[in-house]
Amino acid sequence: MKTFLAEIMKRFRSTDTQFALMQYSNTFQLHFDFMEYRRSHDADHLVWRIKQLQGTTYTATAMRKVVRELFTSGRGARDEATKVLIVITDGNKYGDPLSYSDAIPEAERAGIVRYAIGVGEAFSSDTAQQELQEIASEPTNEHVFRVDNFDTLQGIQSQLQEKIFTCKGSPDAMNMSLGFSLAAQGSQFLHSFWQLQRIQDTQPECPRHVTDIALLVDGSGSIAPVDFGKMKTFLAEIMKRFRSTDTQFALMQYSNKFELHFDFMQYRRSHDPDHLVSRIEQLQGTTYTATAMRKVVRELFTSGRGARDEATKVLIVITDGNKFGDPLSYSDAIPEAERAGIVRYAIGVGEAFSSDTAQQELQEIASEPTNEHVFRVDNFDTLQGIQSQLQEKIFTCKVMEFGYICATETCGKVHNTHKQPFKYNSKKAKEC
Known part of the structure; x- marks a missing residue:
C-alpha cells in the first residue's frame, strides 16, 4: 500500500x-x-x-x-x-x-x-x-x-x-x-x-493504458523560426507529461515535404523528449496537411514502426494555417484514419484561424465531436497553455483498461x- x-x-x-x-x-x-x-x-x-x-x-x-x-x-x-x-x-x-x-x-x-x-x-x-x-x-x-x-x-x-x-x-x-x-x-x-x-x-x-500518439507538425515557411522553436518546446513538454503512463510517441514534420524525425520504436529506445526534438530543423515550403495525415496513417501507425495493436491510437496535428497546394483533400485522408480507429486532435495556431473557413478546416481534421478535439491559440507563446487540457482529453477519451x-x-x-x-x-x- x-x-x-x-x-x-x-x-x-x-x-x-x-x-x-x-x-x-x-x-x-x-x-x-x-x-x-x-x-x-x-x-x-x-x-x-x-x-x-x-x-x-x-x-x-x-x-x-x-x-x-x-x-x-x-x-x-x-x-x-x-x-x-x-x-x-x-x-x-x-x-x-x-x-x-x-x-x-x-x-x-x-x-x-x-x-x-x-x-x-x-x-x-x-x-x-x-x-x-x-x-x-x-x-x-x-x-x-x-x-x-x-x-x-x-x-x-x-x-x-x-x-x-x-x-x-x-x-x-x-x-x-x-x-x-x-x-x-x-x-x-x-x-x-x-x-x-x-x-x-x-x-x-x-x-496501464497503452497509447501510441503521433505528433504531426507544420514546418511550412509561414512559421517564423523563433515560433518553430517554441513549438519544439511544446512538443517536448507534452511528451514529458505522459512519462508515468504506457505511452509511445512518434513525430513527423511536414510542409510540401515530409520528414519522420522519430517513430514509436525510436522513442521507446530513447525516452528523452528534449534530445529527440532538439535536433529538428524546420523544413520550410507550403502546407500539405491532408497528404501528411495520410502518410502518418499508412506509414507510421504500423508494427514495423513500433505501433502496438492493442494501443489507443492518437494523432495530434499542429498547424498555423490552411493547407495550400496539397494534391489531396481531407476526404482522401480522413476515412482511412477513421477506419484505423485513430482519434484526431487539431491545434490551430495564429490569426489565420480567426476566419470561419479556416476554423472549418480544423473541424475537418479533428474527430467528432469537433468541439472536444479542436484547439485554437492566438500565437506560439500561448501554445503552452493548452498542455493540461490536451493531456486531460487524451486520458479521458481512452476506454478504461480494466x-x-x-x-x-x-x-x-x-x-x-x-x-x-x-x-x-x-x-x-x-x-x-
Whole structure:
C-alpha cells in the first residue's frame, strides 16, 4: 500500500496538486499535511517512514478529522483548490463511535470529492459494498473501487488518476488527502502490508493504458523560426507529461515535404523528449496537411514502426494555417484514419484561424465531436497553455483498461453498465 501511495503522488507531479496523508485505526496519525508536502515533494521519502498503527477501524471518525483538521489553511490547503479525499480500507468500520451520517454531510458542505477503495474479500458482501458507497461521493459507481488484494492495488492507479482529471477538469490547483486503514482483519492483511513495504520502485507495475500518439507538425515557411522553436518546446513538454503512463510517441514534420524525425520504436529506445526534438530543423515550403495525415496513417501507425495493436491510437496535428497546394483533400485522408480507429486532435495556431473557413478546416481534421478535439491559440507563446487540457482529453477519451467501465471525453459520462462498484480484474486487464 505504501508503494501505491507513493506512485499515486508521483502521477500528479506535473500538475499543481498537493497531498496530505493520515493513517487511522482506532487511533489517528497525520504523517504529513499539505504544507509539509509542498516543502518536500519527495513521495518515496514521505511514505517510507510510515509505521502501521494496528487496532480497530474508525473510518467515520477519521473522515471527520480530515475534513475538520486537514483541509484548513493552517495545514496548507488552498481555498481555490479542488478538494479530494481518497479513503483506502480493508474492511468495514468497527467500534467507531460515529456513523457516516456524522461525517459525510460535513465533507459535502466543504465541497470535498470522496473516493473509496476497498481491498480484499471483506468487500465481497452487499453490506460491505454498501459501506464503500456511503463513503464515496455520488454517483457511487464512479467513485468506488474494489480490488481483490494488495498486490492488485497498483492496477487502479490509471483509473483513479483519470477519474480525478475527468470530473474536475484541469487540476491546476488541487488539495488531495489520502486516508488509509490497515486495521487487523487477520494475518493475511498484515503480511501483505509488510511485504509491500519491501517492493522497490523498479518492480514492474500492473497493466496501464497503452497509447501510441503521433505528433504531426507544420514546418511550412509561414512559421517564423523563433515560433518553430517554441513549438519544439511544446512538443517536448507534452511528451514529458505522459512519462508515468504506457505511452509511445512518434513525430513527423511536414510542409510540401515530409520528414519522420522519430517513430514509436525510436522513442521507446530513447525516452528523452528534449534530445529527440532538439535536433529538428524546420523544413520550410507550403502546407500539405491532408497528404501528411495520410502518410502518418499508412506509414507510421504500423508494427514495423513500433505501433502496438492493442494501443489507443492518437494523432495530434499542429498547424498555423490552411493547407495550400496539397494534391489531396481531407476526404482522401480522413476515412482511412477513421477506419484505423485513430482519434484526431487539431491545434490551430495564429490569426489565420480567426476566419470561419479556416476554423472549418480544423473541424475537418479533428474527430467528432469537433468541439472536444479542436484547439485554437492566438500565437506560439500561448501554445503552452493548452498542455493540461490536451493531456486531460487524451486520458479521458481512452476506454478504461480494466473491468467494464468506459469513459467518454466529457465529464459525467462515465458509465458502468453493471451498476456495481469497480472491481479490478487481472484477467480482463490482459484482454484489453
